[in-house]
Structures are given as C-alpha cells and as structure tokens.
Amino acid sequence: PQTFNIVVLPGDGVGPEVIAAAQGVLNTVGDFYGHRFTFEEHLIGGAAIDATGDPLPPETTAACLASHGVLLGAVGGPKWDGGPRRPEEGLLGIRKAMGLFANLRPLQVSPVLAHRSPLKKEIVEGVDLIVFRELTGGVYFGEKTRTADRATDLCEYTVGEIERVTRAAFRTALNRRGKVTSVDKANVMETSRLWREVVTRIHAEEFPQVQLEHALVDSMAMHLIRRPRDYDVILTENMFGDILSDEISVLGGSIGLLPSASLGSSGPGLFEPIHGSAPDIAGQDLANPVGAILSAALMLRHGLGLEDEASSIEAAVAAVLAAGAVTADLGGALGTRAAGAAIIDAIRAIHWAAAHRVQ
Ligand code: NAD
Ligand code: IPM
Ligand code: MN
Secondary structure (H helix, E strand, C coil), X not given: CEEEEEEEEEECCCHHHHHHHHHHHHHHHHHHHCEEEEEEECCCHHHHHHHHCCCCCHHHHHHHHCCCEEEEEECCCHHHCCCCCCHHHHXXXXXXXXXXXXXXXXXXXXXXXXXXXXXXXXXXXXXXXXXXXXXXXXXHCCCEEEECCEEEECCCCCHHHHHHHHHHHHHHHHCCCCEEEEEECCCCCHHHHHHHHHHHHHHHHHCCCXXXXXXXXXXXXHHHHHCHHHCXXXXXXXXXXXXXXXHHHHHHCCHHHCCCEEECCCCCCEECCCCCCCCCCCCCCXXXXXXXXXXXXXXXXXXXXXXXXXXXXXXXXXXXXXXXCCEHHHCCCECHHHHHHHHHHHHHHHHHHHHCCCC
C-alpha cells in the first residue's frame, strides 16, 4: 500500500465545503485500492489573512512544495475587498512558487446531461474539450503601478514561457482528436503577436501532425457558444483562459462542475475547481462539490499516476449526474454533503459490481 501526503488548502467561502466532499471521496478510493491519503491542512487566502496577516504564509508554501499533491478549494470574498492584502495574492503566489505554468481545464458534456445546460441540447451534447491556460505569466504577473489618477498592469510574455505551455498542449492533442486552437488578440497586442509566432513555430518544428488553428479571443468567445463541439484543445494565455473557461462552464450546465489541474515541469501539482468562493451560497450546504471531486480525480491521474483510481471517481460522478442526483445549481435538491455521499455510494457500487463481475 502506498501513502500519499496531500496538502489541502480549503481557503474561503464554499472552499472548505467542497474540499470536505473531495477528501471523503479520496478516502473511499484509498480504501478500495489500498492507498492511504494523509491530509495536511494549511492556510491560504482570506483565512490566512485573518490568522496571520499574510494570504500565503511561508509554512503553506513549504508544505505544498514538500507534498505529493495539493488540493485547493477557493479563495476570496467581500470581507477582504478593501484590505491592504488580498486573498487572491495567495493563490497567484502559490501557483508561481510551485512553477505551475500549465492549467488544464477539461469539459465533457455527455448526451444524458446536455439538457442541464441553458444552451440548446443539440449544441452542447458531445462537447469534449480541454483548455490549456498559461498560468504564471501575462498581465497577472506584470508590474502594476498606481497613483491617485492613473493605474497600469503590464502584460509580458517571454518565448520560453509560451513554448513550454504550447508543448504541453500539443502533447495532449496527440492523445486526443489532434487539433489545437490557439487563442490570442494578435490584431491588437504585441504579446499576442509573439504568442502566435511561437505557437506556429513549435507546431511546424515539433508537432506537424497536429492540426493548428489560430483564433482571436473576441470571436472565439462567440464560437464557443455557437459550435463548441468543433474544439478539442484550446491553448491560450493567462487572462483569456480565465475568462473563456468560465464561459464554457455554461455548456455543461454549471461552473460547479469544472475541475482543473495546474502542473509544472516537475514537482507536485495543484488541483482546484475553476469556480470561486461563491460568497452568495457559502456556508449553506448548497455548493456543487463535483468540480472539487473531479479535481481530486485529476490529482490522482496527473499528480500521483493513479489512472484507474481517477477513472473510478469520474465514472461515479458520471453515474450520479446521469441519475439526476444533483445540487441546486443544476436544478436538483441535493446539498453539498448529500451530493458527496451519493458519489461515494456510486464508487462503492462500481467496485462491488467489478468484484462480483456484475455487468
Ligand atoms: P464564483 O465562481 O465564486 O461565483 C460565481 C457564481 O457561480 C455565483 O453565483 C456562485 O454562487 C456560483 N458558483 C460558484 N461555484 C459554485 C458551486 N461549486 N456550486 C454552485 N454554484 C457555484 O465567482 P465570483 O462571485 O466572481 O467570485 C467570488 C470570489 O471568489 C472573488 O473573491 C474571487 O476573487 C474569488 N475567486 C476565486 C477563485 C479561486 O480560488 N480559484 C476562482 C474564481 C473566483
Ligand atoms: C481562477 C480565479 C483566479 C484567477 C483568481 C481568484 C485570482 O479566477 O482560478 O480562475 O483569475 O486565476
Ligand atoms: Mn477564474
């Protein structure tokens, strides 16, 4: 049996609620496959500001770097909006400190779930795409200045930063439908012109067998709603990826469904749902825990190399959603805890069926 040291960063708002559900699922999977997950909890975001004044205490960074994987809930909330330090600084800081330059945000819309989307079923059923969002560069990390009547945010990219996330996206495309759509604003931004140049060169030199297309971010936002099935791997810079991934969450019916994996070239990864702290529903057992639970699955697959274990979580989630056992964001009646429990039951059922060879 293997022991994995997982750092959990519950954070703020619904973060602790969805992380508790994900931990329950990991414990169940561990029992079936003979792994032990130890959970070491640390402070980040607003919770860390309240306790220490620092949104990313040094102990948190050290623990994350020494772990096998990090599971994060969400940070932020109105409570800290006026403060000198912001919770979001903690999240950006840990991504940078761990070197997590590639943020993977997969989305699949199975035919049985397509009716949950506010978009037409014919448009969304069968969608299967993955966003590769550059995570440690761009306008998020450029110099910021502020005087009473002027503010600036510098958007900066180096060739090396673009190359490494581009290679990650192309490698993934080779194992999927073989298509990459690189999204930029090359008609306006110099960083985007560099982005397009680098992506074009890496494609020609290293991945000519992959189909590459370039798209401008404004019309891409429209195409993603009108013909989302046309896309396979979407490669883009930090801020465009942030915005487009919340947009595509609508295809599946709720932002509460989407997981993410943040990976570097070595060392542990960080896994978190794409949603935020959802202050409007926090503390009410209303949050959808699926994004966090699927993030735990991505941690098993990409972080710990446990493919079967990851697949068993994904199969359980799919079964529960298909059965209509969903939270309020998808029109259901289940609370966060009940939804987590339903997924744990589904994992047990899948294993019981496998052990007894029931088809
Ligand atoms: P949000 O994602 O928190 O919420 C947007 C909407 O989606 C809200 O109506 C919310 O109730 C709903 N929602 C979000 N997650 C849900 C879930 N699991 N189940 C059901 N409904 C869910 O975005 P926001 O309101 O723009 O931001 C709130 C705070 O969260 C801000 O402080 C922001 O900085 C922070 N934030 C953090 C992260 C993160 O930690 N990774 C991500 C995004 C936003
Ligand atoms: C996300 C969030 C973060 C981001 C914020 C909270 C800093 O929106 O993870 O998508 O913009 O990266
Ligand atoms: Mn976001």
